[in-house]
Amino acid sequence: MNILILGTSGVHHTLIAANMLLDRFKGELTTMKGYCDTWLDRSGCPIYVGTDRDGHRVYTLGVGRELKVARKALGSMLELFRDSPHQVVVTEITIQGELWIRMAMLCSHLPWGRRVNELISGRVLRGQLPRIQSQVERLRAQIGLASGEGGNHGALLERVAQ
């Protein structure tokens, strides 16, 4: 099964969630591969983060401010390719202060922008870790249910945010 974690950014809170899901997150943000890499995020391709012990491949995807539209489009894709060979579970992670993250990403184009991005994002994200953790716990439960359903069809999970 492939797990796609959707968010406004694929290299901030969604990346933390993916690392938490993989039991890799130790509280240090800057050591995560791809963290605050806005060029990676802007490509639009799902970012592979790792594979969990059950063999689920975990990806993140950042879609900017049009999260709702992207979510609907990916849901439509799942409907369109109902008999696809690989099962994909799409879920969404949200935090408070996403506007700050978006502003921090804009700073990336400036000199020292990456560092500014890391500083602002770090400040926002550290305060949101409990919220992300709780969403990841819910996601784990939902993945367990989706895995037990059988068949190859994907699923668009209910938003796991509070």
Place this chain on the structure above:
Amino acid sequence: MKIIYHCFGGSHSSVTAAAIHLGMLPTHRLPTSQELLAVPHFDKTGKNDFGIIREMGIDEYGNQVYVLGKKHLGERFNWVLQGMACLMGVEQELVVVNTMVYVNWIMMVRGFLSRRAGVPLVGRPLVCLGTRRAYFDLAALVKTVKIKVAH
């Protein structure tokens, strides 16, 4: 094969391209306003339609043709859909076409009048004019897509 044409609203350039693809509109001449307005989904997108992949029909080779409004998802949207297709293992069955590159300022003004200013009837002649201006570019794009799909 499934072919998705996408643009900002999913109601003008993408619908026109899909209609050309399906033979609903001519390729050798400009369509009349009546012909354009008779195309399913043309100028009829509601705010809940954004992000929904809507079927337009099946072409002469059996390919299913769809349209989609992506709002501000921009250039990256091709990769979002292709990336999702890769995760699902169906990347060989999907072609994603961005028609935004042929959207002109007249069509943008029409979109503004319809969605922001709330006066769709005023903008209707404008959208026909704008679409007719972009028409042969869209027809050329469709021709390229058909060649790509055939191979």
